[in-house]
Amino acid sequence: MASSVVKVEDVNKVYGSRKEASYQALDNVSFSIGEGEFVGVMGASGSGKTTLLQTIAALDRVTSGSITIAGTNVTDMKEKELTDFRARRLGFIFQDFNLLENMTVYENIALPLFLQNQKGGSVREEVQRAAGMLGMEDTLSKYPAMISGGQKQRAAAARALVHHPSMILADEPTGALDSGNAKGLLETLQHLNENHGVTIMMVTHDAFSASYCGRILFLEDGRLYKEMQRNGTREEFFKQILDEQAEAGKKKL
Numbered sequence: 001m002a003s004s005v006v007k008v009e010d011v012n013k014v015y016g017s018r019k020e021a022s023y024q025a026l027d028n029v030s031f032s033i034g035e036g037e038f039v040g041v042m043g044a045s046g047s048g049k050t051t052l053l054q055t056i057a058a059l060d061r062v063t064s065g066s067i068t069i070a071g072t073n074v075t076d077m078k079e080k081e082l083t084d085f086r087a088r089r090l091g092f093i094f095q096d097f098n099l100l101e102n103m104t105v106y107e108n109i110a111l112p113l114f115l116q117n118q119k120g121g122s123v124r125e126e127v128q129r130a131a132g133m134l135g136m137e138d139t140l141s142k143y144p145a146m147i148s149g150g151q152k153q154r155a156a157a158a159r160a161l162v163h164h165p166s167m168i169l170a171d172e173p174t175g176a177l178d179s180g181n182a183k184g185l186l187e188t189l190q191h192l193n194e195n196h197g198v199t200i201m202m203v204t205h206d207a208f209s210a211s212y213c214g215r216i217l218f219l220e221d222g223r224l225y226k227e228m229q230r231n232g233t234r235e236e237f238f239k240q241i242l243d244e245q246a247e248a249g250k251k252k253l
């Protein structure tokens with residue numbers, strides 16, 4: 001495998017401090033993600049998907065174990081260092097895209113650079129590069145209210161990668177979209193991954209979305225119980241994922 005972008009080692013996450021009220025959301029989870037991979041995290045509601053993504057994004061602390069991102073162990077970092085690390089090294093795509101309505105598309109895409117105090121020509125260059133990767137060059141001077149849903153998604157994707165993050169983290173990015181727009185966003189992620197080598201980790205409960213990934217990690221009750229690698233076509237992978245979901249469902253009966 002290519003060099004690791006993420007290394008998760010024996011991670012446990014327990015919510016709540018009192019023993020009787022505590023809940024183990026992640027149970028001894030270990031895996032790594034190589035550079036240029038598109039990895040999905042699947043599991044039923046409450047299985048720990050968001051908790052896993054948030055601990056990798058350093059938005060939440062692990063109870064034990066370690067997480068290394070692009071060679072940096074984020075587990076022991078202080079709050080201020082973490083904020084800085086997150087802003088520099090990670091890109092995010094949220095379910096509702098979070099574009100700021102009173103800023104142009106250009107300014108929205110540039111936000112991660114402004115947050116790092118970048119100014120002048122280098123900002124213009126980076127925004128144009130990111131916009132070019134997503135075919136957004138013609139919409140840069142518009143406001144979010146003036147562009148389509150699909151263009152909003154692409155603007156959010158451009159914003160997630162404008163600062164050359166080590167990886168993009170996406171939490172149910174298609175959750176609020178109709179099927180046409182969901183497909184558009186997934187194709188965009190696939191394009192960034194395949195043609196630009198962007199490393200992506202995407203949390204989803206949806207088999208169709210997951211079929212765009214190259215590898216899927218399955219969580220159940222906070223445990224990583226299976227991995228699935230895509231070897232054939234996306235359609236074949238989709239069917240394999242549906243079969244796995246049916247198997248997991250049967251076990252619960």
Ligand SMILES: Nc1ncnc2c1ncn2[C@@H]1O[C@H](COP(=O)(O)OP(=O)(O)OP(=O)(O)O)[C@@H](O)[C@H]1O
Binds near residue numbers: 015016047
């Ligand atoms: N802040 C918290 N305090 C206590 N328990 C929590 C907290 N956050 C999550 N949990 C619990 O941890 C478990 C895992 O939650 P998580 O949100 O990671 O699941 P998920 O797989 O993302 O679910 P969904 O698909 O419904 O979003 C759940 O049982 C949840 O109730």
